[in-house]
Amino acid sequence: MISPSLENRKAELPLGRPGDRIFLGVEAQHKIFQRLSGFPLAQQLSREVYDFYGNHLVYIESTNFSSTIFTLRLHHQPLLLKSAEIQLQLGTNRTAEALAHELLHLHLFILGFPLGEIVQIPFPFDHYAQEFLGMCHWVLNLIQHELNYQSFVALGFDKNHFLGRSDDPIDYRKRLSPEYQNGYPAQVDFPRWCMDYLRHFFVARHGGDENSLDQAQDVLTWGSRLYPQLRQVIAEIRKWFEIGAFKVPSQYPNQVNFLLELMGIPKFIGWARLELSYQKTPVAVRLEPKLFLTPECGRGGHWETPLGTH
Numbered sequence: 001m002i003s004p005s006l007e008n009r010k011a012e013l014p015l016g017r018p019g020d021r022i023f024l025g026v027e028a029q030h031k032i033f034q035r036l037s038g039f040p041l042a043q044q045l046s047r048e049v050y051d052f053y054g055n056h057l058v059y060i061e062s063t064n065f066s067s068t069i070f071t072l073r074l075h076h077q078p079l080l081l082k083s084a085e086i087q088l089q090l091g092t093n094r095t096a097e098a099l100a101h102e103l104l105h106l107h108l109f110i111l112g113f114p115l116g117e118i119v120q121i122p123f124p125f126d127h128y129a130q131e132f133l134g135m136c137h138w139v140l141n142l143i144q145h146e147l148n149y150q151s152f153v154a155l156g157f158d159k160n161h162f163l164g165r166s167d168d169p170i171d172y173r174k175r176l177s178p179e180y181q182n183g184y185p186a187q188v189d190f191p192r193w194c195m196d197y198l199r200h201f202f203v204a205r206h207g208g209d210e211n212s213l214d215q216a217q218d219v220l221t222w223g224s225r226l227y228p229q230l231r232q233v234i235a236e237i238r239k240w241f242e243i244g245a246f247k248v249p250s251q252y253p254n255q256v257n258f259l260l261e262l263m264g265i266p267k268f269i270g271w272a273r274l275e276l277s278y279q280k281t282p283v284a285v286r287l288e289p290k291l292f293l294t295p296e297c298g299r300g301g302h303w304e305t306p307l308g309t310h
């Protein structure tokens, strides 16, 4: 039975489209558990996730969704955890896999990995804030995939189902044309090339096919014609992953910011982690800036952002 407080919270949620089914708290856990039938280790993971997030856990499933995502919703002033949500796209050939994939994202915060809360967009690039915020979260998402890929396989899933279907191949030679650059300054365009390299490189590492490696190579070949420094930056990015210091939660914010800086993407100037209160409810706590900021951090606009992606 659903508690009265959950009924109140349910009433606050957007109604969604016909066919969207919304579950909260223990109801969410039961539904997720059913969806993971045949994968007992993933079912155990769903219990752990519920034990931590409790009534903050929101699960929505629908054939209307075009992808499966997770979102951690925060209230920023004062800092509060609002919800930990998973939206599952039904009707695909990897329903349980996609659900377990998102549970692993939520599980990282239980393990003590902080979440990036505030990004500083340097003046005069505030016009590109949404583009930069998208890159920041994409980078976080890819790093989390690196942290989760082995766990996914250990849950008993096929490694080729860690990610959804890949996109159509991109002709990077065409991206040299002035139309594609469309007036983007190098300070925004260069990070886009780095981002493209990183995502293909990681699809290849996380169960993708050989085409992904070819695409990563294409980015390097064509991108370095525009930006000769791309080769050196990509070599440093690969070294960063091999060293793997980001796998330690206390090192993670600093390490992520270092990677963002390599790629020319604005850094997170606010990080938070989740922990259980004495009342056994999850609370968000800000990290001290000294744990992730270098003193030379400059001026710029601050952008608050919920954390969530595929």
Ligand SMILES: [Zn+2]
Residues within 6 Å of the ligand: 101, 105, 141, 145, 309, 310
């Ligand atoms: Zn993911």
